[in-house]
């Protein structure tokens with residue numbers, strides 16, 4: 001049965017956690033994570049491009065004392081990794097956002113809560129002690145958007161992550177075919193998917209969190225599945241522009257991160273808008289299919305940023321070695337989405353902790369083998385970099 005988390009020690013990689021999540025999470029929710037937009041070309045290259053970077057092995061360096069501690073978005077962290085905002089994480093595992101936030105807190109890294117989470121801002125705040133980051137979608141209903149920011153502030157959040165690469169929803173074919181919704185619609189196909197995952201169903205029955213916790217009961221007129229479906233389909237704002245970011249800046253006096261930056265024009269607009277950080281991101285390949293991978297893009301953006309904003313990266317990070325490569329190319333830290341979502345689906349809080357342990361060990365061990373003892377010493381000198389990387 002599901003209880004056997006003791007065998008997590010046998011789990012050696014994020015890939016192992018992914019295989020376990022596939023066995024434990026109902027298909028529609030597993031597919032929701034393991035998918036990219038349209039042809040999935042960007043989704044695939046996000047990860048495979050990391051493999052084009054090789055490490056420069058060094059020997060004869062005293063690496064007995066090593067530390068992965070550093071600073072990420074002005075927060076001291078035990079390693080430069082944060083959990084990315086992942087919508088519907090509470091469908092990977094009951095109370096998923098609370099469990100992931102707790103695992104991140106215990107590990108000493110930031111957790112970013114999605115606007116489209118299952119557990120609400122208040123649910124997560126009640127179950128954690130450290131401030132978490134809040135990810136904001138700027139909804140057409142600007143009063144509701146302001147309310148979300150206010151609720152985050154009241155819950156102790158000091159960092160707002162505004163996602164800009166989703167003016168419209170990218171299409172993942174699997175979601176269309178699975179008729180994804182939260183809570184799920186019961187059809188003959190979905191019923192079979194759930195009957196195949198009885199332990200997930202049983203555990204979910206004991207959770208009180210089954211739908212978008214930040215929206216239902218808060219947004220005007222949204223109180224059931226039907227009105228929620230209408231609201232979410234109508235509320236993405238394709239008119240979102242830099243003027244709106246200025247408006248957000250005027251209403252948020254905390255640390256502001258803009259997520260979804262892939263080129264210098266947008267980077268400069270972010271700096272002009274007064275944000276303190278960017279996440280170089282293509283939304284994990286879920287939005288613009290055909291966009292370049294972030295690892296190919298990051299070095300050029302770090303150079304262009306010229307230390308005026310902190311540069312973080314996400315999309316495709318599946319190991320501590322990937323983290324190290326991103327840092328060596330100049331990123332201050334990385335966010336991981338699927339890497340933690342697979343851990344969550346595999347074994348709840350223990351699974352997220354295992355994902356973080358794996359990433360940490362891979363990062364720290366690789367540092368030893370390339371002759372480095374601290375994060376701040378990592379740089380392009382640690383890598384063999386092909387010409388296609390913008391450096």
Ligand SMILES: Cc1cc2nc3c(=O)[nH]c(=O)nc-3n(C[C@H](O)[C@H](O)[C@H](O)COP(=O)(O)O)c2cc1C
Nearest residue numbers: 033084085086087114163283284315316336337338
């Ligand atoms: C299942 C899933 C749901 C996501 N939901 C959100 C979201 O609600 N808000 C957001 O800003 N990004 C969202 N993202 C994007 C992540 O924050 C992050 O950019 C992406 O997962 C990074 O790529 P990776 O999964 O390869 O690490 C989501 C990603 C996944 C996989």
